[in-house]
Amino acid sequence: xxxxxxxxxxxxxxxQMNVDVVANNLANVNTTxxxxxxLQFQDVLYQQIKPxxxxxxxxSLRPVxxxxxxxxxxxxxxxxxxxxxxxxxxxxLDIMIEGNGFLQVLLPDGTTAFTRDGALKMDAxxxxxxxxxxxxxxxxxxxxxxxxxxxxxxxRVEVLIVGDDQPQEVGQIELARFINPAGLTAMGRNLFAxxxxxxxxxxxNPGTDGLATLNQGxxxxxxxxxxxxxxxxxxxxxxFEINSKAVQTSDQMAELANNMRR
Amino acid sequence: MVARAKQQDAIANNLANAETAxxxxxxxxxxxxxxxxxxxxxxxxIPLQQEKYTDFTQGPLDITxxxxxxxxxxxxxxxxxxxxxxxxxxxGNFTLNExxxxxxxxxxxxxxxxxxxxxxxxNFVVGERGEVSENGVERGRLRVVSFTTxxxxxxxxxxLFTTTEEAQPDAQSLVRQGYIERANFxxxxxxxxxxxxxxxxxxxxxxxxxxxxxLDRAVNQVGRIQR
Numbered sequence: 001x002x003x004x005x006x007x008x009x010x011x012x013x014x015x016q017m018n019v020d021v022v023a024n025n026l027a028n029v030n031t032t033x034x035x036x037x038x039l040q041f042q043d044v045l046y047q048q049i050k051p052x053x054x055x056x057x058x059x060s061l062r063p064v065x066x067x068x069x070x071x072x073x074x075x076x077x078x079x080x081x082x083x084x085x086x087x088x089x090x091x092x093l094d095i096m097i098e099g100n101g102f103l104q105v106l107l108p109d110g111t112t113a114f115t116r117d118g119a120l121k122m123d124a125x126x127x128x129x130x131x132x133x134x135x136x137x138x139x140x141x142x143x144x145x146x147x148x149x150x151x152x153x154x155x156r157v158e159v160l161i162v163g164d165d166q167p168q169e170v171g172q173i174e175l176a177r178f179i180n181p182a183g184l185t186a187m188g189r190n191l192f193a194x195x196x197x198x199x200x201x202x203x204x205n206p207g208t209d210g211l212a213t214l215n216q217g218x219x220x221x222x223x224x225x226x227x228x229x230x231x232x233x234x235x236x237x238x239x240f241e242i243n244s245k246a247v248q249t250s251d252q253m254a255e256l257a258n259n260m261r262r
Numbered sequence: 263m264v265a266r267a268k269q270q271d272a273i274a275n276n277l278a279n280a281e282t283a284x285x286x287x288x289x290x291x292x293x294x295x296x297x298x299x300x301x302x303x304x305x306x307x308i309p310l311q312q313e314k315y316t317d318f319t320q321g322p323l324d325i326t327x328x329x330x331x332x333x334x335x336x337x338x339x340x341x342x343x344x345x346x347x348x349x350x351x352x353x354g355n356f357t358l359n360e361x362x363x364x365x366x367x368x369x370x371x372x373x374x375x376x377x378x379x380x381x382x383x384x385n386f387v388v389g390e391r392g393e394v395s396e397n398g399v400e401r402g403r404l405r406v407v408s409f410t411t412x413x414x415x416x417x418x419x420x421x422l423f424t425t426t427e428e429a430q431p432d433a434q435s436l437v438r439q440g441y442i443e444r445a446n447f448x449x450x451x452x453x454x455x456x457x458x459x460x461x462x463x464x465x466x467x468x469x470x471x472x473x474x475x476x477l478d479r480a481v482n483q484v485g486r487i488q489r
Contacts, residue, residue: 004274014278042367046418066313068268068271068290070419082327180357210385249459253463
């Protein structure tokens with residue numbers, strides 16, 4: 001009976017975490033390049049009361065074991081890397097990756113992080129940076145007399161210099177892809193870090209080697225589906241509720257057992 | 263009362279797994295031992311034997327749109343290579359590892375006809391018969407197996423089952439990509455079962471109390487010496 005209480009409590013804890021994940025998805029519904037997660041669950045240990053395959057007298061064997069499970073636990077947060085909605089912004093420094101691939105940025109500690117957030121900015125020297133000021137890798141600097149910045153689908157960055165009618169190439173945006181993007185660690189600030197599970201980044205120019213092309217003047221919104229998240233939240237709440245009922249029932253059973261002696 | 267408490271444990275486990283992919287409902291039921299029924303010398307002593315039944319019926323399929331999510335429509339199981347050997351699962355929330363192998367959330371490779379399935383991206387299609395192809399290139403076929411007596415399957419936790427029985431290739435089951443199979447029980451039914459168990463438990467408790475009351479009378483009133 002006490003076990004039933006703990007078992008149901010494990011279900012409540014798991015559903016609580018489910019709501020946490022849903023809440024984070026909903027909070028990031030308007031975050032550029034955000035990828036939604038979903039929590040996955042699994043059952044835990046089973047206590048064997050009677051094992052299968054033992055003799056039940058004579059030559060007959062018990063065909064089925066008698067065992068009771070200890071509840072459930074969250075097993076993984078699956079991040080879905082499908083492309084989010086497209087938002088036209090008209091800003092020449094906004095780029096959208098139209099499929100597989102990540103931009104690379106240099107963190108202050110010297111390591112490289114990966115992002116889908118293509119809302120680029122220029123710093124005082126004209127270097128392309130993210131909204132947090134992290135420098136895009138490979139580094140691209142826009143000359144201060146440039147007028148018209150155009151980013152091609154294959155990642156070439158061209159500018160028009162005052163007094164020159166031919167566009168001039170100032171850099172090439174490179175993308176990284178991973179065999180297992182779901183294995184990346186989310187660092188917050190729209191950044192991901194590589195892990196042993198994601199594999200090493202495979203670098204290349206947009207449009208080659210399985211990497212997607214770029215689209216200037218657009219941003220990728222999150223891939224959160226509000227309706228779906230609402231349904232998940234309702235289901236999680238009900239599952240939480242019914243597990244609380246199992247705790248209550250077990251408690252009442254314990255109370256009855258305690259009151260056997262009047 | 264002890265037996266009812268066990269049943270309550272089983273229900274609590276079902277409810278805790280309400281959102282576990284591919285979870286199969288279990289129930290514990292009781293039957294009289296046949297020896298006791300025929301032994302007339304001990305009519306008051308009827309031991310109960312507890313048995314477990316796992317309901318392997320199909321759970322509802324939920325669309326997730328994630329290409330790594332596979333659900334089985336039919337009686338089959340996926341085969342995964344756990345550290346302790348081949349194990350079976352209905353929970354198809356797979357992912358890739360750093361080598362590009364299709365694995366479960368615990369990192370156990372999902373087996374195809376010729377070993378683990380190796381992919382290079384999330385741009386792949388799984389056919390109804392488990393054929394995996396990526397950009398038109400065959401990447402193997404997911405093994406789907408079934409068992410003549412599924413009741414012999416023992417749950418191990420981590421959504422895995424094991425059995426002593428030989429697994430047979432299953433031709434009936436269809437693999438659905440982008441779907442997840444939900445737990446196969448009905449909350450209402452589990453709730454009703456829980457209420458019933460509670461009342462049986464209560465009845466048993468009353469029976470013990472009544473027994474206690476008559477013993478009390480026998481000891482303290484029948485045997486009282488009147489002055």
